[in-house]
Amino acid sequence: MTRAELIDHIAEKQSMLCVGLDTDLDRIPKHLLSEEDPIFAFNKAIIDATAEYCVAYKPNTAFYEAYGLSGWQSLEKTVAYIKANYPKHFVIADAKRGDIGNTAKRYAKAFLETMNCDSITVAPYMGADSVEPFGGIPGKWVIVLGLTSNAGAEDVQKLMLQSGEYVHTAVMDKVHSWFSDDELMFVVGATRPDELAKLREKYPTTFFLVPGVGAQGGSASDVIKGGMIPGDYGLLINASRGVIYASDGEDFALQAANSAKKLRDEMKANM
Numbered sequence: 001m002t003r004a005e006l007i008d009h010i011a012e013k014q015s016m017l018c019v020g021l022d023t024d025l026d027r028i029p030k031h032l033l034s035e036e037d038p039i040f041a042f043n044k045a046i047i048d049a050t051a052e053y054c055v056a057y058k059p060n061t062a063f064y065e066a067y068g069l070s071g072w073q074s075l076e077k078t079v080a081y082i083k084a085n086y087p088k089h090f091v092i093a094d095a096k097r098g099d100i101g102n103t104a105k106r107y108a109k110a111f112l113e114t115m116n117c118d119s120i121t122v123a124p125y126m127g128a129d130s131v132e133p134f135g136g137i138p139g140k141w142v143i144v145l146g147l148t149s150n151a152g153a154e155d156v157q158k159l160m161l162q163s164g165e166y167v168h169t170a171v172m173d174k175v176h177s178w179f180s181d182d183e184l185m186f187v188v189g190a191t192r193p194d195e196l197a198k199l200r201e202k203y204p205t206t207f208f209l210v211p212g213v214g215a216q217g218g219s220a221s222d223v224i225k226g227g228m229i230p231g232d233y234g235l236l237i238n239a240s241r242g243v244i245y246a247s248d249g250e251d252f253a254l255q256a257a258n259s260a261k262k263l264r265d266e267m268k269a270n271m
């Protein structure tokens with residue numbers, strides 16, 4: 001998907017919402033457990049209910065890999081379902097890969113070609129050869145961890161270098177020099193709105209994928225106030241548990257839609 005197509009979809013929907021498909025058999029409604037593929041049945045219902053309010057889906061691969069072969073098949077079916085039925089929606093494989101170049105090329109093939117996701121999240125700490133293989137693929141994006149939403153971001157990303165610069169901004173500067181804004185996004189946590197606003201000043205034209213709204217306490221309004229790119233939007237704001245587990249009853253899809261609509265309405269009011 002091109003940057004222009006993504007921006008057009010955000011404008012059309014008046015939404016920057018990315019629904020995170022962190023599907024856990026211990027949390028989905030019990031009545032789905034008798035389905036042949038409960039994970040896919042849950043995802044399909046969530047996707048059909050929320051597509052109207054969001055522009056992206058982000059399956060976190062850990063939730064599928066945890067179930068071995070059947071989990072991987074559920075993930076492939078989910079991505080294929082989105083591509084076939086909602087082709088304007090941007091699909092993020094939240095896989096956080098990062099390895100030597102030879103291996104990185106295989107990860108790129110697995111997620112961007114074989115599975116046909118639009119993008120993959122990548123941890124940049126192994127350097128250029130571990131990240132560059134995800135670039136240069138027409139219509140595909142590499143989403144690199146910038147400043148993450150978790151408390152542990154302080155441990156390494158917020159270390160100060162002797163130059164007076166933080167580790168994460170030194171890393172982001174390097175990554176930014178390797179790719180154009182047509183294929184690079186940074187992950188920046190919604191739990192750090194002030195830092196997100198500073199990063200927007202530093203990278204005024206690069207899309208940010210922003211997790212941490214809802215269950216982790218971040219606010220979509222604060223993210224938009226500090227992070228939106230005028231005209232281009234520049235944000236995909238993710239909510240996973242806060243949308244997909246809005247109810248564990250028979251009404252789970254309806255409640256997920258209500259939760260997604262509420263976030264969309266909040267975004268629309270601030271765009």
Ligand SMILES: O=c1ccn([C@@H]2O[C@H](COP(=O)(O)O)[C@@H](O)[C@H]2O)c(=O)[nH]1
Pocket residue numbers: 020022060094147148149150187188189211212213214215216238239240241242
């Ligand atoms: O900094 C990061 C990077 C990735 N994530 C992922 O996003 C979702 C958030 O889920 P919620 O249920 O909305 O909290 C999840 O897949 C994380 O692994 C993140 O939270 N922070």
